[in-house]
Amino acid sequence: MSWRVVHVTNIDQLSLHLDNLQVKRGDEELKIPLSDIFSLIIEDLTCKLTSRLIVELSKHNILVILCGQDHLPEAQIIPVSGHFGQHKRMLQQLNWSEDNQQVLWQKIIRQKIYNQSRVMERSHIEQARVNRLFNLMTEVEDWDIHNAEAQAAKIYFNSFFDETYHRGDRDRIENAALNYGYAVLHAAIGRTIVAKGLLPNVGVFHRGERNPFNLASDLIEPLRPVIDAYVLESPPEDYLTKEYRVKLINLLHATVLIGGKKQTVIRAIDMFISSLINYFDANGDENLLKLPSAEKMVVHEL
Template sequence: MGWRVVHVSQVDQLSLHLDNLRVYQGDLDVVVPLNDIFALVIEDLSCKLSSRLMVELSKHNILVLLCNQQYLPECLIQPVSGHFGQYKQMMKQLNWSDETKDVIWSGIINRKIENQKVIMRKHLVEPHRIEKMDSLQLSLVPGDEHNIEGQAARIYFNSFFDENYTRDSDDYIENAALNYGYTIIHSAIARTIVAKGLIPGLGIHHIGERNPHNLASDIIEPFRPIVDHYVIKHPPEGYLTKDYRIQLINLLHAKVQTDKKQHTIIRSIELFVSSLFDAFETGESGKLKMPDVNKMNFHES
C-alpha cells in the first residue's frame, strides 16, 4: 500500500511516465512511483491531467482530491471497484443486522468520547468538564438513542472556545481548519472502504440519502480528536496558509496507538476498516481496532 501524500500547487501538468506520476513545473520535471503514493491532493485549478494518468491512479487505488478556489477539497476521485472479492464483501455488509449496527455504533462513539477526554486532559481542561463527559459516557446505550455524542460534543468544544462557539459558524477560522482536516481523513477512509470491497454509501449509523460515503462518516468519528488536537495546539492565524494546509494533510502520517501498536493514521484506518468484519460476525464492538490518542505523535515535515 502506498504511503506518500503528494500535494500539488502551481504546476503546469501531471502525466504518466512508465509507472510513475510525472510533475511538470516550469523547468522542473519530477517523477514519483505510483506504488509509493497513497493520495494526490491537487490545488491548482489550471493544472492539466492526462486521462491515461487518471486511469492508472484508479488502478493503483490512489486517492485523488481536487480542491476548489478556496483550496478546500471539492471532488473525490476513486475507483469503481477496488477489491478482488468485492461481491463477497458487499454481501456480508448487506447482511449486517440493525441490532449489531447499534452495538457497533455505540462502541465507535464510546471510543470517540474517550479520545475527546484525552484531548481535554492534554489541554488541561477543568476536571468538572471531564467528569461530565464521564457521566455521559456511562449513559451510552446501543444506537445512542439519547444522542450522547451530541451532548458530549457541546461540552468538548465549549472547553476550548467561548460559549458562543458553534461548529457551523464561519466566524471562527478554527472551523475552516477543522473541516479541512476532517475532509482529508474522511476521504482517506472512503478510499480504504472501496479498496476493501465495501459499499461506501451503506453506513452503520449515518443514512444520509445524499451522502455517498455514509460508512466513512461513521468510521471517522474516533479520528476527529486527532484533528482537534492539532488545530487547538496550532491554531491558524487569520486564514489557512499553504503551509498550514500541508500540515493538515500530513496528519495522515501522524501516529496513534491502534491494536496495541503505534501506526500512522493511514495504517490505523486500514486496521479499523478490516476489523469491521470480525466485529459484525461476533456482534462485539470490542473487536474494532480503533485509534487511541493517548500516545500520539504528529509528523514533522
C-alpha cells in the first residue's frame, strides 16, 4: 500500500522518469518511486508539471493537491476511473438503502462526538464538560434531527477557546491551521473513495449540489479530531508557516484505533471505506462497520 506524502515547494519541475517521480531544482535531482506515493501536495505556483507525469499519477491513484497563494488547497487531480468494478459499484451505491444510510450517519456522528471527548480528555478539560459530550453522543437520533453534532461542537471548541471563538473567523490562525489540515484530510478521503469505485459526489448526509465530494464530507467527521488534537496541543505561532504545514500534512501518518488495531490515518481511511462498502453489501450488517477511534491516538511522533 502506498504511504509516502510528498510536499513540493521551491522546485523547478516535476516529471516522469520510468516509474518514478523526478524532482528537479537547478542542477539537483531526486527520484521517488510512484508506487510509494500516496499523495503529492504542490505549493509552488511556478513549478512545471509534464502531462505525461499527470497521466501516470492518475493511473497510480495518487492524490495530487494544488495549493494557492494562501497555501490552502485549491484543486486536486483524481482519476476518471479508479476501480476495475467501478460501474457495478456505482450502481450499488445509488441503490443504498435509506434506512442503512440513516444508521451509518448516526454512527458517524456518535463516533465523531466520542472522538472529540477523547481529545478533551487528552487536554485535561474538566470532566463535567466531557460528560456533556458523552451524554450528547447517546442522544444522537435518526439523521441527528436535533443537531447533537452542533451542540457538541460548541461545547468542544469553547472548552479550548473563549466564548467569542467562532470556527468561521478567518482572522484566527488556529482556524487557518484547522482548515488546512481538514482540506488535506478531505482530499485524502476523496482519493480513496474514487479508488474504491464509489461516486464521490453522492453522499449519505451531505448532498450539496455544488459539492463534488459529498461522500468525503460525510466520512471526514470522525477523523477531524486528529487534526484538532494536533492544533490544540501544538498551536501555531504564525500563519501557516512551511514547517507547520508540513506537520499538518504528516498527520496522515498519525495513528488511530480501528478494527481493534492501531493504524495510520491513511490505512484507517482505507479500512473505514472498505467496511462501509461491506456494510451496504450485507444490507446493513453493523458488525461489519469499522470507524476510526481517537482512543490511543498518536499525533506527535511524526
